[in-house]
Amino acid sequence: MLTVALIFPELLGTYGDGGNARVLVERARQRGIDANLVVVGVGEEVPSATLFVLGGGEDGPQGLAADQLRVSSFASRVEDGSFVVAVCAGLQILGTTFCVEGRDDYPGLNLVDAVTRRAKKRAVGELAVRVKGRALVGFENHGGTTTLGAGVTPLGEVLRGRGNDGKVDGFVAERVWATYAHGPVLALNPWWADEILGAVLGVSLEPLVTVADDLYEERRGALKV
């Protein structure tokens, strides 16, 4: 049984980020795995879940989401074994501090040693990252530059776009994946969705051929990666 909890889509869902939760649930179901999607609204208790999905959001909502998660059971549930996939503002929230309008050291959840500062220029455009030899494709739109602590592993090397700092993107930690590729990055990269799903479920998954594979190949071609 897989329970995917989408966290505060009304705050962290600017770019269709809810798609990631839907993709994971649907790819599990297509293989006959019992999976359900739980939407966690602002002010609601963070429930027990196999996997939490965090999306991107604007400054005010991002700060509020961090405040609400800080006083919730989110961190303790992650320590107890829940997994996390986070994109964009969600990535920043998992880190040490991030920037919002008027404040440059807004406290994150400190689950990962990652400090986000204000970049000189907004990064808006296609993002491609080499993850274990494969190209992850997506789109980024953020104003941050994120520095990882010494022991933190980035998700991969940036092939196109900025990601954290123009060199690497995101991070991976135990049971945590994060990238600046916002929105439905798991829809664009079915292989990465399956890699996450496989790790979460602790099984090796049957291949699942869908139109998403054609989309991935088309985007790789368009991004020349």
Added chain:
Amino acid sequence: MTWRYKVARGAVIFVNRLARRIGRGSGTVIGGRVGLAISGNLLTDLTRDRTVVLVSGTNGKTTTTAMITAGWGGNVATNATGSNMVQGHVAALADSLGNRAVLEVDESWLPETIVATRPSVVTLLNLSRDQLDRASEVRHLAELWREAVKNSPEVTFVANANDPLVVYATRDGARVVWCDVPTPWRLDAASCPRCAQSLRFSQTSWECECGFAKPSTVDTFTDGGLTVRGHPLSLDLALPGEFNVANAAVALTALSVLGADVPSALARLNGLTSVAGRYAIRKWGPRDLRLILAKNPAGFSAALPLIGAGELWIAINARVADGRDPSWLYDVPFEQLTGRKVICLGERRLDLATRLFYAGVDATVVDELDSLAVPGAPVTVVANYTAFEQWRQRTVEC
């Protein structure tokens, strides 16, 4: 008027006619650019002796602009081509006589357009996510508007009282006429624009614990029939959709503020059957197509209930004018289409087909348009901005 103004205005007209003659587009932007290069004040000069209405908002700009123009009647300058930045404004005005103008304005251009044109009325329809790669964040637009409203005490703002972001932008205006119109899209105002806490929505209202709330008195409303500033009107639009009721209510309110004859304006609005190629039945080879423009999640949500029987084709592009990032497809409630078969078209048809797959909707990707040009059932084509333009050009009005 100065010689510079005369030369600049003449250049706009000349260059645009030339552009149209040699087939370089609809001829609005390039002439505008040339004219503005000659006189930077051209927009101000062109509106100096005119009564100006500006229309802005994420969705409904083109239709509301057409409604105000039609409702006002007579000779009204307007940017009917949808070219809604300064070049398009200059082009529309240079080529038109008469002392009235209705201009559709891109949301991010609104503040400087207000300064340049000194409008009598500005209508603010709604704000929601759209082309975020260009506009970055919706709340940023609300802040821009808020400054513009504060700095324009002489302007009457006809504003949607049901859209929290519009209310946030407008509530401190000196002259505001509130319209309580259908605004089903709420995802961008789930958290309070003032304090970021959750807004509480009821059937007819919304509020935040910080005190920010829907205006308690409104001037125009559609609940229980359209009433514009105290006058009940029998609205019977030929154009479909609840969102067009909202557009009409705002248009008629603007016309009432301008002192226009509202009953005759209403009759002209009711008679509109098509705006910029939308809604009317068009011919494409042997097929009958109805084109619907939907370019963002709010627009798509409003368009999905309008889809009739017959075939459904959806066309998605992601060019600069569309926003280069089609992530927003995941914010559209395509699950509503479960049980229907969708033909996926446009340059980003694979993005659409993937989205529909995850929505559990039967989707077919068609690479060769010719295969569709065979006799068959009537078709509804829902397309985003540049995809819509391609379909408009491919088809002819019946």
